[in-house]
Amino acid sequence: MAEPEGGPEGGDRAADPATAAFLAHRNLLFTVAYEMLGSAADAEDVLQETWLRWVEADLAQVRDRRAYLVRITTRQSLNRLRTLKRRKEAYVGPWLPEPLLTAPDVAEDVELAENLSMALMLVLETLSPTERAVFVLREAFGVGYDEIAAAVDKSPAAVHQIAHRARRHVDARRPRQTVSASATRAALDAFRRALETGDLQGLLDVLAPDVVMVSDGGGIKRAALRPTVGADKVARFIVGGTGKAGVTITGDPTVVNGNPALLVRVDGEFDGVVAIRVEDARISGLYYVRNPEKLTRVTSETPLTLH
Numbered sequence: 001m002a003e004p005e006g007g008p009e010g011g012d013r014a015a016d017p018a019t020a021a022f023l024a025h026r027n028l029l030f031t032v033a034y035e036m037l038g039s040a041a042d043a044e045d046v047l048q049e050t051w052l053r054w055v056e057a058d059l060a061q062v063r064d065r066r067a068y069l070v071r072i073t074t075r076q077s078l079n080r081l082r083t084l085k086r087r088k089e090a091y092v093g094p095w096l097p098e099p100l101l102t103a104p105d106v107a108e109d110v111e112l113a114e115n116l117s118m119a120l121m122l123v124l125e126t127l128s129p130t131e132r133a134v135f136v137l138r139e140a141f142g143v144g145y146d147e148i149a150a151a152v153d154k155s156p157a158a159v160h161q162i163a164h165r166a167r168r169h170v171d172a173r174r175p176r177q178t179v180s181a182s183a184t185r186a187a188l189d190a191f192r193r194a195l196e197t198g199d200l201q202g203l204l205d206v207l208a209p210d211v212v213m214v215s216d217g218g219g220i221k222r223a224a225l226r227p228t229v230g231a232d233k234v235a236r237f238i239v240g241g242t243g244k245a246g247v248t249i250t251g252d253p254t255v256v257n258g259n260p261a262l263l264v265r266v267d268g269e270f271d272g273v274v275a276i277r278v279e280d281a282r283i284s285g286l287y288y289v290r291n292p293e294k295l296t297r298v299t300s301e302t303p304l305t306l307h
Contacts, residue, residue: 003051018055021065028066028141029073035076035136037084038121039099040297049076067147074080074133074151081129089245092219094227096287097121098271098301100258106258107181112306114178118287119277121257122214123173127166131163134159135166141306179278185260186254187278188264192251192262195238200230203235208282211236218291234286256298264288264299273298 004019012080022029029050033043050072062068088095097118107113114120115136124132133152137143145163151158187206194202213234217223228234251262251274262274273295289295 003048006295017059018057020068021059022051022054025066025069027303027305028307029069030302032070032073032136032141033077033080033304034100034304035115035121035140036074036132038125039084040098040100040302042080043077043086043171046073046080050287059162066142070137070141070143071147071151074137077241078129078133078152081132085129093223093225094214094216095125096214096216096289096294097257098297099275099289100260100304101300102254102255102258102304103301104255106254106304107260109258109306110178111140112180115305115306116257117259117277118257118275119285121169122287126173128170129137130154131162131166131169134162135170138163139167139170144305145305162253162272170253173239173277175277175284183281184276184278187283188253188262188276189258189275191255191276191283195251195262196249196266198236198239202236205232206283207231207286208279208284211282211284211286213286213288215288216291216294218293219289220292223288223290224276254298259302264295270295 020267026047029047033041033046037043037046050069053072053076054069059065099118100116102116106116124135124157127135130152134148137148137151143151145148145156145159148163149159152159154162190202190206193199194206209231210229211231211234213224213228215223224237228237234258247266252265252299254261254273255261256273256275259275261276264271264274272288272290276283276288277287277288
């Protein structure tokens with residue numbers, strides 16, 4: 001039986017309590033799966049698996065439908081994470097999360113935008129599957145320890161310890177300060193002007209001295225096989241790519257994963273998405289997704305929510 005499409009108000013389907021409950025929480029379940037996996041395609045597969053298990057549940061025995069659905073989604077995401085780990089080990093070059101075009105209300109939700117940022121999603125990649133599940137459920141969605149314990153098959157005491165360890169790990173690697181969307185846009189705009197004009201000094205002015213650039217071509221598009229570190233190296237790498245005779249580079253401002261980003265075009269053809277991490281008004285992280293298999297969600301908005 002296929003997962004239903006549409007909203008909970010969708011005609012006869014809303015009369016079915018199982019379908020209505022699933023549709024009411026679908027955006028939340030997708031957000032949980034995406035934040036755990038970093039892949040929209042895999043998150044959709046998890047939702048399909050969640051639906052198949054949900055329709056087999058005895059609703060009379062389910063006290064909290066939202067919690068039960070989140071539990072199923074978490075378990076399916078954990079299963080998928082282990083498969084993804086093997087896939088990433090065989091991936092050509094650095095792996096970046098799949099960027100999602102998001103609605104303006106996601107950008108206005110500071111907590112959601114931070115949780116979905118490319119920078120934090122990359123930090124989550126360094127956690128074990130269970131640590132990631134516990135961190136995401138606790139820190140992003142405020143799920144109680146008892147509910148998390150049921151979802152990850154651990155005791156509440158063990159979940160407390162895992163949450164503490166994961167939080168300490170993430171805090172040591174996440175940006176030290178919360179940066180406003182306007183500050184990120186200002187840095188991104190300066191970067192865009194320098195990118196479009198091939199202005200080496202303009203790039204050096206906006207890049208932090210220890211900036212790290214990660215590009216993801218997935219073996220399909222050309223990309224550096226390892227991160228480029230340092231403002232001079234990153235700036236020269238970019239100018240080397242944009243300074244070719246007759247090549248025109250443009251960047252269209254957009255909002256990806258709730259944060260300002262650029263849709264990059266080369267001679268008018270869409271080439272990829274650039275997201276950034278900003279610290280002290282300068283770009284400390286540059287993330288360039290070129291793999292075409294990861295660029296299917298940047299033309300139409302994906303609804304995301306923490307609730």
